[in-house]
Amino acid sequence: MNVPVLPSILLLISTAHAFQYTELAQYIDSHQEEYVEALRDWIAIESDSSNVLKRAELHRMMDMTAQKLRLMGGTVELVDVGEQELPDGQTLALPKVVTAQFGNDSNKLTVCVYGHVDVQPAKLEDGWATDPYNLTDINGNLYGRGASDNKAPVLAWIHAVEAYQALNMELPVNVKFVIEGMEETGSNGLDAMIMAQRDTFFSDVDYIIISDCGWLSRRPALTYGTRGNCYFFAEVEGPKQDLHSGVYGGTVIEPMTDLIGILDTLISPSGTILIPGIREAVAPLSDDEWKMYQDIQFDIENHKNKTGVNQLMYNNKVDLLAHMWRYPTVSIHGIEGAFSDPGTKTVIPAKVTAKFSIRQVPNMDPAMVKKQVTDYLHSVFAKRKSPNKLKVTMVIGAKPWLADPQHPLYEAGKAAVNRVFNTDPDLIREGGTIPIARTFQDVTMKSIIMMPIGGFDDGMHSQNEKMSRFDSTGFLFHFRFLALSLFKRDNEVLNKKLC
Numbered sequence: 001m002n003v004p005v006l007p008s009i010l011l012l013i014s015t016a017h018a019f020q021y022t023e024l025a026q027y028i029d030s031h032q033e034e035y036v037e038a039l040r041d042w043i044a045i046e047s048d049s050s051n052v053l054k055r056a057e058l059h060r061m062m063d064m065t066a067q068k069l070r071l072m073g074g075t076v077e078l079v080d081v082g083e084q085e086l087p088d089g090q091t092l093a094l095p096k097v098v099t100a101q102f103g104n105d106s107n108k109l110t111v112c113v114y115g116h117v118d119v120q121p122a123k124l125e126d127g128w129a130t131d132p133y134n135l136t137d138i139n140g141n142l143y144g145r146g147a148s149d150n151k152a153p154v155l156a157w158i159h160a161v162e163a164y165q166a167l168n169m170e171l172p173v174n175v176k177f178v179i180e181g182m183e184e185t186g187s188n189g190l191d192a193m194i195m196a197q198r199d200t201f202f203s204d205v206d207y208i209i210i211s212d213c214g215w216l217s218r219r220p221a222l223t224y225g226t227r228g229n230c231y232f233f234a235e236v237e238g239p240k241q242d243l244h245s246g247v248y249g250g251t252v253i254e255p256m257t258d259l260i261g262i263l264d265t266l267i268s269p270s271g272t273i274l275i276p277g278i279r280e281a282v283a284p285l286s287d288d289e290w291k292m293y294q295d296i297q298f299d300i301e302n303h304k305n306k307t308g309v310n311q312l313m314y315n316n317k318v319d320l321l322a323h324m325w326r327y328p329t330v331s332i333h334g335i336e337g338a339f340s341d342p343g344t345k346t347v348i349p350a351k352v353t354a355k356f357s358i359r360q361v362p363n364m365d366p367a368m369v370k371k372q373v374t375d376y377l378h379s380v381f382a383k384r385k386s387p388n389k390l391k392v393t394m395v396i397g398a399k400p401w402l403a404d405p406q407h408p409l410y411e412a413g414k415a416a417v418n419r420v421f422n423t424d425p426d427l428i429r430e431g432g433t434i435p436i437a438r439t440f441q442d443v444t445m446k447s448i449i450m451m452p453i454g455g456f457d458d459g460m461h462s463q464n465e466k467m468s469r470f471d472s473t474g475f476l477f478h479f480r481f482l483a484l485s486l487f488k489r490d491n492e493v494l495n496k497k498l499c
C-alpha cells in the first residue's frame, strides 16, 4: 500500500458499501506505481518557497497542481494572492493558490482538504544520501524533499478522488481543495484570500481536513493542536565593508560579536526563555492535559535515537511532550553574512543577520511577541554601547491552533481507529506550525481535524526526508481502513450534529 494512496482512504467513503471498499482498495493497489510516478514528477520541482531565486519553480508547481485537478474535471481556479515584500523592500509575485471543487450536491456534506506543495530548502551537500529532487525508492521508502511535507499527502487526496472517478463511484461528499505554495514561509497571502472568499468558496464547507503532520509513534494518532511561529531577523551592521581581521581586528567593534552576544541572551542553556513577558503569557498545563500526556505512547529512547542525541532537555515523557507541543521555544537557525564555507577565511563580516524563531502556544499573541522581542533585544544591545546598528524584523507571525478533541470529528476519528486498530488513537499535538489552521478556524468558523499521514521518522525539513510505501507495522494499509471507517462514522455523527 503506498502513501499517495492513503487518502483514498480518507475520502469519501462515507457511504460506500463493503464491496465498494474492496473495489477501491484493489484499484488503489493496482495503481500504486502510477502514484509513485506522480510523486516523482512533483518531487523533481524545487518548489522552495524560502528561496526567491526558485520562485519560477514554485509558479510551475502551482500550475502543475491546477492542471492535474483540471484534467480530473474539477472546477479549478488559480487565485492571485498578490505580492510579497522582501526585507530589502523589493516585491515579488506570490505563487497563486489553487482551489478546486468536485461535486456540488446540497444533500451532501462538503469537505475542504488543505495542503501545500512548497518545500523547505535541500541540497545534496547538506548530507543527503540521494539527490533530494530525484525521488529514490530504497526498500519501500521514497526519499525526496517534500515527500512527507507535504507533496505525497496532497497527491494522496487527489488520487483518492481520482479512484472514485475511475471506478464510476459517486463521491459520498463534495470535495474542495485549497492548495498553496507558501506554507513553509508563513502562508503569505492566504489569510487575506480566505477572508475574501469566506462567503463564496468557503460558505458551504462543513469541515476542514489537514494531513500535514505525522504520527508520534507506531500507534495511530489524531492531531488536535499545532504551535504557531514568530520568525525574526536580527541584523547588526557596522563597517562599510568586510575587513581583514589581522589588519583591523582589535580596532573595530565587530558586528558578529554583538550579534552572538545578544543571541546568547534569548534562552538559557537549560531552555528557559529569557525574554520578559513570554513565559507569563503561556496557559498553564492543566491536570487533564497532564493525564492525557501520561497515556500517550512515546518512547524516550526512540526519540533519542531518532534525533541522535544522548541527552534530552527533560527525562520524563510528560515534560518532553509538553515542551514539544504546548510550551514556546527559541531556535536559532542561522546567520546570513557569516562565513560558512569550508576553509579558513579570516574576515570580519560588515553586516550579519541572525535568523531565529519562537514557537507560539496559547495564549501568546504574535503582535505582543514582536514587541517583546524587539524591545528586549534593543535594550540588551544598548547595554553593549556598540556603535553598530541593530535592526529587528518579524517576518512570520503565525498563531497556534487548538481544537476541541471532544468535537464530533474527533469522536468519529476515535471510533474509526478503534474499529480498525482495536485500540484508541493517541490524541496528539504537533510542535510544528501550520500557519493557516487558525485562520481557517477563526474566519470560516468550521472545525478542523488533522489526520496525520506521515510516519514518526519521516525527517520533515531534515536530510533524507521520506514517505514510506509500507511501514513495518503496515500502518498505511491500516490507515486506509481507518479512513474508510472514519468517514462512514463521520457522516453519521456529523449529519446529526451539523444539519
Ligand SMILES: CC(C)C[C@H](N)C(=O)NCC(=O)O
Pocket (backbone or CB within 6 Å): 149, 150, 183, 184, 212, 213, 214, 226, 229, 430, 431, 432, 433, 434, 460, 461
Ligand atoms: C510538522 C509541521 C506541522 C509540518 C508543516 N508543513 C511545517 O513544516 N510547517 C512549518 C514549520 O516550521 O513548522
